[in-house]
Amino acid sequence: MQRVFSGIQPSGIPTLGNYLGAIRNWVRLQDDHACLWCVVDLHAITAWQDPAALRRQSLEMAAVLLACGVDPVRHILFLQSGVRAHAQLAWIFNCVARLGWLNRMTQFKDKAGKDRENASSGLYVYPNLMAADIHAYHATRVPVGDDQRQHLELANDIAQKFNHDYGVDFFPNIEPVIVGPAARVMSLRDGTKKMSKSDPSDQSRINLNDDADTIALKIRRAKTDPLPLPSGVEGLNERPEARNLVGIYAALTDTDHASVLKMHGGEGFGPFKSALTALLIDKLAPIAAETDRLLNDPATLMAILRSGAERAAAIADPIVQEAERLVGFVNPGRC
Numbered sequence: 001m002q003r004v005f006s007g008i009q010p011s012g013i014p015t016l017g018n019y020l021g022a023i024r025n026w027v028r029l030q031d032d033h034a035c036l037w038c039v040v041d042l043h044a045i046t047a048w049q050d051p052a053a054l055r056r057q058s059l060e061m062a063a064v065l066l067a068c069g070v071d072p073v074r075h076i077l078f079l080q081s082g083v084r085a086h087a088q089l090a091w092i093f094n095c096v097a098r099l100g101w102l103n104r105m106t107q108f109k110d111k112a113g114k115d116r117e118n119a120s121s122g123l124y125v126y127p128n129l130m131a132a133d134i135h136a137y138h139a140t141r142v143p144v145g146d147d148q149r150q151h152l153e154l155a156n157d158i159a160q161k162f163n164h165d166y167g168v169d170f171f172p173n174i175e176p177v178i179v180g181p182a183a184r185v186m187s188l189r190d191g192t193k194k195m196s197k198s199d200p201s202d203q204s205r206i207n208l209n210d211d212a213d214t215i216a217l218k219i220r221r222a223k224t225d226p227l228p229l230p231s232g233v234e235g236l237n238e239r240p241e242a243r244n245l246v247g248i249y250a251a252l253t254d255t256d257h258a259s260v261l262k263m264h265g266g267e268g269f270g271p272f273k274s275a276l277t278a279l280l281i282d283k284l285a286p287i288a289a290e291t292d293r294l295l296n297d298p299a300t301l302m303a304i305l306r307s308g309a310e311r312a313a314a315i316a317d318p319i320v321q322e323a324e325r326l327v328g329f330v331n332p333g334r335c
């Protein structure tokens, strides 16, 4: 069975976009893969994090993942900082990756912005840590959004250079599992912008812990146009808001735009929004309730994360020790 690894930043309660675009996909991969799911707090501090907020958000993310169906028994859920192997292998990869490679990373340019001199050095070597996350487990399949594709190419370049420089065939090639654009959820206020946690307007997104009234209000206020829903997908061209709401409905019911329009084409937005609201509440209320339950039971949550870290370390430690041996580090603890 192929080993899957993916990471998610502890950047607050996820949105419906994160759920449909990433988390739900993770849950489905669990059926036929051995999976490691990691809350990447080491990556988070590449930008300033208030310590109390980081602590809270790391636990929130773990709770949400569990509530969405991540299985901590058949698979492994853990916090990145709890497994030392990530930072250890990342250091070796800092010495394998070339400055020229990192200089090409578009996400660094976007995140560092104009004030590049003031970006942390961690932000610069972020992709090396990400490569270490994956290679520490010899994982070969990595579900990510399209924005992470370049980082996975870099992870493969690092593996190849390591293998070449040390004359081994140690780190395998990894294959991105890119989540299709079908699951791309856009802002409720502007159908041309991605739904995002960083949008200043909370009305632009559905958060996974929104209660029923909040969901109803946000959908009622969601931007639309004056026309009724078209009866075919061609009618969605040039109507980004209509396309988005139909897309959300399709994703939640596991169908496509065409089938949703077959049922709801010709309807005005009033009735369609009511149907969508009922659907969202039906799918999200259990997630919100379970997240709440876990956050109010820290002992259980901590036990899950402790066991996850132990099982992750049991896989990663021997792999990283072997990498250290290949590099030429002497381990006096082993003969």
Ligand code: TRP
Pocket: 005, 006, 007, 008, 009, 040, 043, 129, 130, 133, 134, 142, 143, 144, 148
């Ligand atoms: N960089 C990824 C993101 O921001 C998160 C991440 C960290 C990750 N390490 C990873 C994803 C390893 C896949 C594999 O989305």
